Amino acid sequence: SVYVLTHYLLVAVFSQPWRPLPKNNEDLNFVKSYEPQNKNITQLRILLHGPFGAGKSSFINSVDSVLQGRITGRALTDATSIKSFTKKYISYKIERGNEGYYSFIFTDIMGFEQNASRGIHIEDVKLALRGHVAEGYKFVPNSPMTQDSGSYQASPSLDDRVHVLVSVIPAGRVNLLSDSVVKKMREVRLEACEMGIPQVAILTKVDEACPTVNNNIENIYKSKYLKQQVDRLSVILGLPSNCIYLVKNYGTENSPNDDINAPILSALRQIISYGEDFVNDL
Numbered sequence: 001s002v003y004v005l006t007h008y009l010l011v012a013v014f015s016q017p018w019r020p021l022p023k024n025n026e027d028l029n030f031v032k033s034y035e036p037q038n039k040n041i042t043q044l045r046i047l048l049h050g051p052f053g054a055g056k057s058s059f060i061n062s063v064d065s066v067l068q069g070r071i072t073g074r075a076l077t078d079a080t081s082i083k084s085f086t087k088k089y090i091s092y093k094i095e096r097g098n099e100g101y102y103s104f105i106f107t108d109i110m111g112f113e114q115n116a117s118r119g120i121h122i123e124d125v126k127l128a129l130r131g132h133v134a135e136g137y138k139f140v141p142n143s144p145m146t147q148d149s150g151s152y153q154a155s156p157s158l159d160d161r162v163h164v165l166v167s168v169i170p171a172g173r174v175n176l177l178s179d180s181v182v183k184k185m186r187e188v189r190l191e192a193c194e195m196g197i198p199q200v201a202i203l204t205k206v207d208e209a210c211p212t213v214n215n216n217i218e219n220i221y222k223s224k225y226l227k228q229q230v231d232r233l234s235v236i237l238g239l240p241s242n243c244i245y246l247v248k249n250y251g252t253e254n255s256p257n258d259d260i261n262a263p264i265l266s267a268l269r270q271i272i273s274y275g276e277d278f279v280n281d282l
């Protein structure tokens with residue numbers, strides 16, 4: 001029956017992970033010790049974009065939780081207004097013990113929506129990539145920022161520019177993305193390509209998408225269903241599969257654990273490595 005077939009597809013696993021995750025702290029050490037070699041920038045700017053509710057803010061919180069060693073909730077609480085929309089252009093630094101901050105920051109923006117009168121305008125994302133959007137700017141759906149806006153930065157510094165673009169999409173929704181959202185994401189991607197900005201995609205909510213992974217997060221890179229979603233997204237966005245990562249964000253857990261940390265750190269390491277290559281060529 002269809003049910004049995006669907007269920008089989010959802011629970012089937014490879015005997016070996018198709019992308020192994022290091023068991024030691026290799027990725028954690030890499031992330032913790034990262035400093036940009038290019039001394040003309042103080043930090044790597046990572047911009048997250050994607051559909052509304054994809055888990056963008058949760059990913060920032062997850063990285064924060066992994067590095068702090070405790071569950072934090074900043075990006076969600078700071079940026080929450082009426083809905084869970086992140087209406088403002090807000091950047092998050094992550095505290096490095098008593099030594100200030102890590103050398104990468106996340107910029108969180110409002111999600112894309114199918115309905116043009118809601119969600120972020122594509123032109124605003126393009127302006128953000130170039131560093132024209134000042135911190136704290138409040139996005140107006142369907143009405144992109146103009147050069148007359150007080151928040152328009154006419155001559156952005158290298159720090160203001162985006163150094164890595166991360167597309168965030170729920171793993172179980174790859175096939176359900178609306179044409180208009182896909183079109184917007186592809187357009188942003190093309191703009192980033194033209195500027196030479198490297199790109200990574202993250203498939204979130206793997207626990208919701210796949211029962212086998214919900215039972216045991218260690219199955220994350222063994223799930224056949226999730227591998228299919230990675231390949232599918234690769235076709236939809238035109239991004240190589242090896243730039244697409246699977247993540248379960250922290251939500252209801254009381255404390256971080258290695259099995260949830262590993263895929264988050266693996267994605268973050270790639271994001272930072274690509275960003276570092278880009279800023280070295282600036």
Ligand SMILES: Nc1nc2c(ncn2[C@@H]2O[C@H](COP(=O)(O)OP(=O)(O)OP(=O)(O)O)[C@@H](O)[C@H]2O)c(=O)[nH]1
Pocket residue numbers: 051052053054055056057058059076084085086109110111112204205206207208247248249250251
């Ligand atoms: N089960 C599960 N839930 C998640 C995961 N990531 C995010 N969520 C939940 O999905 C909802 C939306 O997450 P957000 O992080 O607010 O998504 P967003 O992309 O920032 O959304 P907007 O800013 O509104 O566009 C929240 O209720 C999260 O708790 C995940 O990996 N697994």
Ligand SMILES: [Mg+2]
Pocket residue numbers: 056057058079084085086108109
């Ligand atoms: Mg958000």
